[in-house]
Amino acid sequence: MFILTEMKDIIRIEPDRFKFKMEKEVIHQLNSKYANKVVYGVGLCIILFDVTLVGDPYIIAGTGAAHTRVHFRFIVFRPFIGEVLVGKIRSSSSDGLRVSLGFFDDIKIPASSLQNPSRFDGREQLWVWEYKNEDEEVHDMFMDTDEEIRFCVTDETFVDTVPNSDQPPSMVGGAIPDKKQIPYTITGTIADYGLGLTSWWS
Template sequence: MFVLVEMVDTVRIPPWVFDRRLNDAIAEELNKKLANKVVYNVGLCICLYDITKLEDSYIFPGDGASHTKVHFRFVVFHPFLDEILVGKIKYCSQEGVHVTMGFFDDILIPPESLQQPAFTPQSDEAEQVWVWEYETDEGAHDLYMDQGEEIRFRVADEVFVDTSPTGPAAAKPDAPAQPGQSTAPPAEESGDKKEAPYTLVGTICEPGLGLLSWWNS
């Protein structure tokens, strides 16, 4: 679930913290820059583990800060595929069951990856919930996947999305802006749903997976 990733970065230390130990100042700056951030194709950065090498520090003309090239290792949340994790159900929707680890919320179990047969009661559209219709010799039993329940799932896939800022869209050549006319995109375009930079796709369509209460009782 957690891995150590070797990284290299140039860290800028402002002059008002020169009285501190260099390692402590660099560690604080690295945590400010990376902790709780997603690095593309790497994972969710948690905290600095250690600093393995410090190269020479330089002060450039016009800038009183020091610049140091640092080799370090960072603790990163990046589960491997097929790893079994335990989280809590955050909420349910038509997209499936959304799971949180407490520090990471972008986990989705799509409907086709739930224990089958699964359905959503029509009466629960306001507060949607998925239900596993469990067949026994005595008939079918509805097992609800309620919010806040602990759930065991297997990591089936991961999706990284590059959310780096991009420049403004090019204006259409056949529709030049008139004097005083706004060039901002329409409200429906600027209000698009923000994509998560890192998403895990899970499955519980196997024996032993799903709500812990299903298998403990």
């Protein structure tokens, strides 16, 4: 679920920040720029792990700010395809389920990836697994909001929300999410034994 990713960027330090030690200022700038933001093709950056290289600072004429090339490693949320995670149902619609991990909410489970057979109850606005036991009796297993759910990751989607960018944000340092688009979405399934609400299998 969490990986250690090597990254690089050029950090700009304004003149009024020169009073701080270079190492502490670099750490501050990197966490401010990347922590809790999605970087295209990389994942959701959680927190800086370490800084492996700080280059010599240089000042561009007319700005007064120092620019320093840094190499660093970030702890990133990016589950692998096939990984099984446990979250909570955030909402339901005829399209499927939305799931949250608490710190990451953009997880969808399409209707086609639910336990079969399942139906959407329009009155309750919930999905229902029509579970058939050994005696061929059908039991409605409601997938209530805020219930704990176990799912398997089947796909991931990145959307480059940085305008006029010819390079991925991981290279140019543009990690600003667009409010109109979701920069990183995970798709999952519960259509397998042991998946779905954890209460089903307890």
